[in-house]
Amino acid sequence: MVFWQLTIDANDPALLARFWAAALGYQPVPPSEPQTTWNAHYRNRLGERDAFGDRLFDPEGLRPPLWFQQVPETRAGKNRLHLDLYPTGRDDTLTLDRRVEVVEARVAELVALGATVERRAGGHDPENPYYWVVMHDPEGNEFCVS
Numbered sequence: 001m002v003f004w005q006l007t008i009d010a011n012d013p014a015l016l017a018r019f020w021a022a023a024l025g026y027q028p029v030p031p032s033e034p035q036t037t038w039n040a041h042y043r044n045r046l047g048e049r050d051a052f053g054d055r056l057f058d059p060e061g062l063r064p065p066l067w068f069q070q071v072p073e074t075r076a077g078k079n080r081l082h083l084d085l086y087p088t089g090r091d092d093t094l095t096l097d098r099r100v101e102v103v104e105a106r107v108a109e110l111v112a113l114g115a116t117v118e119r120r121a122g123g124h125d126p127e128n129p130y131y132w133v134v135m136h137d138p139e140g141n142e143f144c145v146s
Contacts, residue, residue, distance in 0.1 A: 008068050
């Protein structure tokens with residue numbers, strides 16, 4: 001088994017950690033369960049602090065942690081890797097109108113958290129109801145909501 005975390009370069013790690021915690025439902029404290037070597041490692045690194053300012057963890061301990069690594073340079077060019085958020089649960093039984101409604105509600109929440117919208121896209125075929133929005137987090141990193 002391989003353990004991994006997603007590391008994201010950041011000029012303001014705390015800002016991105018707050019944004020992505022709200023966007024993903026993650027928390028700045030490693031979970032106590034499951035009792036894995038890595039969760040114990042992070043709890044030891046936390047020490048006397050209440051929470052990390054630059055790391056996030058899935059509260060269920062199932063998904064990889066995120067680390068927002070302080071870097072001096074700003075983002076340049078297009079992301080080579082980005083996150084896709086699925087508020088629809090990838091439920092292909094949703095009509096296109098309902099999928100658009102669910103995605104747009106999540107987009108509005110993310111904009112309120114500091115994200116910006118780049119563009120909206122999707123098919124108009126009811127047999128293939130895909131719709132997505134390309135967005136940017138507060139430091140300009142691209143992600144999609146569909």
